[in-house]
Amino acid sequence: MNKTELIEHIAKHADISKAAATRALESTIGAVKSTLKQGGTVSLVGFGTFSVGDRASRMGRNPRTGDAIKIKEARVPKFRPGKALRDALN
Numbered sequence: 001m002n003k004t005e006l007i008e009h010i011a012k013h014a015d016i017s018k019a020a021a022t023r024a025l026e027s028t029i030g031a032v033k034s035t036l037k038q039g040g041t042v043s044l045v046g047f048g049t050f051s052v053g054d055r056a057s058r059m060g061r062n063p064r065t066g067d068a069i070k071i072k073e074a075r076v077p078k079f080r081p082g083k084a085l086r087d088a089l090n
Contacts, residue, residue, distance in 0.1 A: 005027070006025065010024065035050075036052050036077055046083075047081070048082045048085055049079070050079055050080075051078045051080070055073060055075075056073055056074055057072070
């Protein structure tokens with residue numbers, strides 16, 4: 001499912017227009033992004049938790065040349081699924 005299909009699904013099941021569904025989805029994604037950017041977490045009970053993790057710098061290899069390269073440290077998004085989501089898949 002891509003973003004367009006998700007918007008259509010939201011509009012159909014919530015009985016709202018596609019424009020309203022688009023605004024709702026964009027607002028939700030924006031709220032998650034801004035919260036994670038500030039270092040916070042977003043917990044959706046039954047779905048999961050979005051958080052930010054720190055990845056340390058490390059040495060890697062350029063696969064083409066084999067030369068050693070330094071990979072910078074980075075902040076990365078993490079998602080931990082909730083119990084209800086895990087149970088729905090099994």
